[in-house]
Amino acid sequence: MVGIVGYGVYIPRYRIKTEEIARVWGDDGKRLAKGLGVFEKSVPGPDEEVATISVEAARNAVKYAGIDPKDIGAIYVGSESHPYAVKPTGTIVAEALSCTTDLTCADYEFACKAGTAAIQTTMGLVQSNMIKIGLAIGADTAQGRPGDALEYSAAAGGVAILVGMDNVVATIEATSSFTTDTPDFWRREGEDFPSHGARFTGEPAYFRHVGEGARLLMRKTGTTIDDFDYFVFHMPNGKFPLAMGRQLGVPKEKLEDSLVVRQIVNTYSGSAMMGLARVLDIAKPGDKIFMVSYGSGAGSDAFIIRVEKEILNHRGKVPTVDDFIARKTYIDYSEYAKYRRKIKALA
Amino acid sequence: MGEQGVAHVWRKLRAIYNIEGNHCKTCDSYFFPPRLVCPNCRRKGQLEEHHFKGLGKVHTFAIVRQAPEGFKRQVPYIVAQVELDEGVRLTAQIVNCDPEDVEIGMRVRACFRKITEYGERGIIVYGYKFEPVLKVTGHPYP
Known part of the structure; x- marks a missing residue:
């Protein structure tokens, strides 16, 4: 039956605390953090965006699954922060994984669910025997207007899921x-x-x-x-x-x-x-x-x-979500503004 | 100006995305960037494609505090000579590491990052940088 043959994640290293963002806008950080249940968010570095996060997550997924990337027949990247408005992120991922050219690829956008829409598409292609393995990615470096409520929650990270029929670690029923x-x-x-x-x-x-x-x-x-x-x-x-x-x-x-x-x-x-x-x-x-x-x-x-049971044969090969959560460096709002291009005069 | 860098970058994509170079079967030497001819064996050389594992150590480094245009957002940043396990040395940025923490001999792994972009309208160039190796716990099943 169709299922997940491998998965990989990537979370950038930088974090900014809710209280630090609140300090800049004169909000009560402690009350906001408790009310929203958000304490610190991940922030991409100045050289990180959806293409790089997708590649890192996808490389982890391929290593976890132990598959040959040449068996991947479809790549769909779901995001609302693709680096190009026109030019797919998926082709960058394909080249960086050394996939074959015998592959279909497209970028998806459906706010926060584009990644799971990609899983459903690859499930269909795998079950109809059109492809052997499909790669579905959900990744974002989310945007929040300075001072808006979204600034407290718009974070960065990505997950890549390989969908196939053989040696699945989890069946999608x-x-x-x-x-x-x-x-x-x-x-x-x-x-x-x-x-x-x-x-x-x-x-x-x-x-x-x-x-x-x-x-x-x-x-x-x-x-x-x-x-x-x-x-x-x-x-x-x-x-x-x-x-x-x-x-x-x-x-x-x-x-x-x-x-x-x-x-x-x-x-x-x-x-x-x-x-x-x-x-x-x-x-x-x-x-x-x-x-x-x-x-x-x-x-x-x-x-x-x-x-x-197959899942037991794959653990320990790549960093877990908790490994990435534990790897963190706090930044203040000025560094956050610098990294997120909120300082417009800087090229 | 929008088309600047297109052909130049496209030719190198595979090499800089995956650290792909070559290996001479005659003298067992590795090369990056890929060579057309083995400089040791010349016409006797037998070059084959080689995908470097991307693991190595910092051979030497410098901290950049006066950056060129396009890199100012990253200041201060580390540029290092990384010696790959196969013996090849290459120049790259070290990321996910504070300037005070980098040291000669530090183990690093290749990661995929944005290198530069040709202005707001031009292409974005991606490729390898290096980061300290990340601890893998893997949550062993009890």
């Missing part, structure tokens, strides 16, 4: 999506920073789509909360996934392990996938994982994933 036209968050062509509907991003957007997406897949597969050992929800902040869990009746201990949001905040297209990667780092064979990603605009992708 089912997937379904819930999609509507909901303008909760957007960025117009040529704009540097996104805009959002403030409180509108909660009930009609995140909670409706993640909740309905989860219920839909459980209804389709005849499963309940009790059938799963781990839950992973998209993490725009530390508050939303916990509130979602409460609404659906998910015990807190089944959600706790996926909450990377507390250490790195929202890696956008890599957010739910990063939570999944952290669960795959620690799950036992036979464990069942229920993941729901969310993308503004809006839609959610839900997945049921079963961990296989």
Whole structure:
């Protein structure tokens, strides 16, 4: 059956604390951090962006899986911060992995769920025997307007997942999506920073789509909360996934392990996938994982994933999510402004 | 000016993305950047493509505090001569390391980074830099 043959992650080394951002804008950092459940976010270095993060994550995935990159038949990179407006990030990844030219490739964009949309596409191609292995990447160096609430949560990181049929470390048993036209968050062509509907991003957007997406897949597969050992929800902040869990009746201990949001905040297209990667780092064979990603605009992708014995043969080959979380250097707001090109006079 | 660097960079892409050079089967020497002819064996040389593992150590280094245009955002940064395990030396930036922490003999691994860009409208050039090797715990299953 179709599943994950390997996965790899990458999180940049720099972190900025919520309190440091709040200090610059005269906000109460302690109250904000506690209220939003976000304490420090990952920041890309001056020479890091989606192409470099994608390549690092993909190289880790290939090493983890132990596959020949020449067997990859499709690469889809999901992001809302592709380095080029026109010219795919995926071709850079393909060349950097030494893939063959016999491969299809495209960039995806669906706010924070473009990475899981890429997983679904590669699943289809693998199951229809069009390709042997597909590479789905969710990566972002998310943008937040200086002084906007998003500045506290827009972080950087990426996850690469190899989808195939042979030697899967986790089987993807089912997937379904819930999609509507909901303008909760957007960025117009040529704009540097996104805009959002403030409180509108909660009930009609995140909670409706993640909740309905989860219920839909459980209804389709005849499963309940009790059938799963781990839950992973998209993490725009530390508050939303916990509130979602409460609404659906998910015990807190089944959600706790996926909450990377507390250490790195929202890696956008890599957010739910990063939570999944952290669960795959620690799950036992036979464990069942229920993941729901969310993308503004809006839609959610839900997945049921079963961990296989094969996973035990792959651990220890590449750094885990926690290894990357532990590797950190704090920067202040002035260094953050320098690295994130918020100082315009500097070439 | 938008097309600046296109052909020049495109020719080198494979070499600079993956540290691809070559190996002479006659004298067992490695070369990077790739050579057209083995300088030791000349016409007797037998060159084959070689994908370097990207592991090595810092041979020597300098800290750049007065950077050229396009690199000012990164100041201060480390430029080093890295000696790869295969014996080849190359010049590259060391990242994920503070200038006070770099030292001769430090183990490093190749990583993929943005090297430069040809202005706001031009192409972006990616390639190798090096970083200190990262500890892998792998969460051994209990």
